[in-house]
Amino acid sequence: MSDLSAFPVTRRWPAEHPDRLQLYSLPTPNGVKVSIMLEEIGLPYEVHLVDFDKDDQKTPEFLALNPNGKIPAIIDPNGPGGKPLGLFESGAILQYLADKTGKLLPADAARRRQTIQWLHFQMGGVGPMFGQLGFFINSPARRSPISDHSSAM
Numbered sequence: 001m002s003d004l005s006a007f008p009v010t011r012r013w014p015a016e017h018p019d020r021l022q023l024y025s026l027p028t029p030n031g032v033k034v035s036i037m038l039e040e041i042g043l044p045y046e047v048h049l050v051d052f053d054k055d056d057q058k059t060p061e062f063l064a065l066n067p068n069g070k071i072p073a074i075i076d077p078n079g080p081g082g083k084p085l086g087l088f089e090s091g092a093i094l095q096y097l098a099d100k101t102g103k104l105l106p107a108d109a110a111r112r113r114q115t116i117q118w119l120h121f122q123m124g125g126v127g128p129m130f131g132q133l134g135f136f137i138n139s140p141a142r143r144s145p146i147s148d149h150s151s152a153m
Ligand SMILES: N[C@@H](CCC(=O)N[C@@H](CS)C(=O)NCC(=O)O)C(=O)O
Pocket: 028, 029, 030, 031, 052, 057, 069, 070, 071, 072, 088, 089, 090, 091, 131
């Protein structure tokens, strides 16, 4: 039985199956990336809902796992050397899971680099652009005065 008690996040979200990978997430674009990966590679996991309506992601327990206060984050009870490992940042998690299982990341050096290239393109380009679009356009409370003004014209 894995001991995850060193991770404060497990006090707020207790692990029912501590031997399984623990996922702290919500079905947002960054959140589902890890869920899809876990389903694809078939690794058993336990999911914990981080509720933005309750600002769960800003609680001390969650911040101890990800100081940036954003989902997704994981704890792998079976990390390198058999020790538990906490990780955040969806791209880092995807690459870790691919390395761990040998799935979805080619062993061939050139194809491996190309796959990581597309991962970085998603992480540094597409993801943040869509994130900002959602933040500035879709959220009425956060709509900028400039876009309000231009839409009234
Ligand atoms: N670069 C990070 C971005 C994570 C991110 O932006 N997560 C959003 C949901 S998609 C979040 O947790 N937002 C909550 C907040 O900012 O308070 C990653 O890829 O993991």
